[in-house]
Amino acid sequence: MDIFNTNTLINEQTGNLAFKLFTFEGNGQFCSVNRLNYYSLIWIKRGKGVAKIDFAEYDFSQDTMFAITPYQPFVFIEKERLGGVVLNFHPDFFCIHKHHEQVACNGVLFNNIYNPPMLCVNDDSRNNFEMLISQMKAEVQKSDLAQYELLVSYLKIFLINASRNKVQQQPEVLATVPESNEPFKLQKLKNLIETHYRTKHSASEYAELLNISPKALAKIIKSHFNKTLTNMITERIIIEAKRELYLTNKSVKEIAYTLGYDDEHYFSRFFKNKVDISPTLYRETVGFARANS
Structure with a gap:
């Protein structure tokens, strides 16, 4: 698979990946089971296929975003050639548990056993995501003052927007009372x-x-x-x-x-x-x- 525009930050203390942003073409990286030790947001911008995540299968097409937790097994079966963007971040770079009240993505984007770990990127959110990705890409290529803080800020905004989109599309994510469409x-x-x-x-x-x-x-x-x-x-x-x-x-x-x-x-x-x-x-x-x- 051809991967390009890869931007990576390494944790100097551990030598492990801290933050990574890259675009991809094809399914080479996802055609066998992945178990990564960091969070992944995978935006499928082109193509379609079937995702196998944990114990379930999900059909997907273009403008689908997947949210994968550390060591959660996943594989994509390509039906039409895939292309898109991947955002990886290690819990040491940004801990969703610690910052739950700030971004509210734990239990919405991640770690929700009752809803698919995916959302549709609609017209309203596409420009926001593209802008944030461009800002993160520009920042990760620098070594300027407070680079970490600024990247975390962009990441928080990205996660908040993705969480809001998922709740809008799947309101049962936050439901605490019985819904008429669910027994x-x-x-x-x-x-x-x-x-x-x-x-x-x-x-x-x-x-x-x-x-x-x-x-x-x-x-x-x-x-x-x-x-x-x-x-x-x-x-x-x-x-x-x-x-x-x-x-x-x-x-x-x-x-x-x-x-x-x-x-x-x-x-x-x-x-x-x-x-x-x-x-x-x-x-x-x-x-x-x-x-x-």
Whole structure:
């Protein structure tokens, strides 16, 4: 694949990527499974295909933007030649957990197990995104005073705009009460997962709480979320495990216990099976106890 106009900042302390902005043509970088240790915003400006992200598949066409979290597996199957822009940033460069109140993208753009990790770039937002990308590109090529602060400011604006667009297109992202177009049991299921994911890990337990057969619940979930309940529970556990590994100095054993696993080694195998690396290596590559730094 031909990648051009690549602009990268490296963390001088760790030697790892901090911020990267590049345009691409073709599907070479995305045709095999990616598991990156930073956040990615991938704007497909041309072409169409199928995205496989975590446990679900999504058809997409031009002007679709994907929001991918660290070590979230994804692959794009190209149907028409792809082209677009990619914005990568490491949690050490900008932590969405730490700055949640400022940009409100966590749970909207990223880490939302109930909605597709994508949005449509409409006519109103396209010019804003293009302008911000140009500003970030110009700034990353400099070594001027307060370069980091200015880049973070542009990134915040970009994330806020993307989050607003997604909420406008998918208002159920922020819904806290049952919607007429979504069965009440699914709304109740969301609440139950958020309440019990640390202690209840099987689909049958949630079916019992909802007083519905596991088979009937599975059918409803598949039609609305395009994934299984087991996968949704797993995703929610992994999201919390990643958050704890990044934001706290808790040991892996403590985190495992918090998430309902008495056996640290079983939890570590579970995490590695889903994320492809161990909890310890995740902490080493993504970050550790940065919230108060």
